[in-house]
Amino acid sequence: MPNPKRRHSKRRTSTRRAHDAIAKPVGSECSNCGASKLPHRACPSCGFYKGRAVVEVEKY
Numbered sequence: 001m002p003n004p005k006r007r008h009s010k011r012r013t014s015t016r017r018a019h020d021a022i023a024k025p026v027g028s029e030c031s032n033c034g035a036s037k038l039p040h041r042a043c044p045s046c047g048f049y050k051g052r053a054v055v056e057v058e059k060y
């Protein structure tokens with residue numbers, strides 16, 4: 001198995017890991033009910049998209 005010839009410095013390791021942060025989860029606010037939803041998708045809680053109901057949402 002190939003092995004690294006020399007150990008990386010702490011600086012080199014931390015410089016590489018500077019780009020490893022987790023991205024923020026995508027989300028936007030529904031204009032009808034204010035719940036958080038995915039952008040360019042109908043709202044999962046009220047079924048609205050672009051100001052009108054596009055899908056039926058089952059209520060329990």
Ligand SMILES: [Zn+2]
Pocket residue numbers: 030031032033034035043044045046047048
């Ligand atoms: Zn909504």
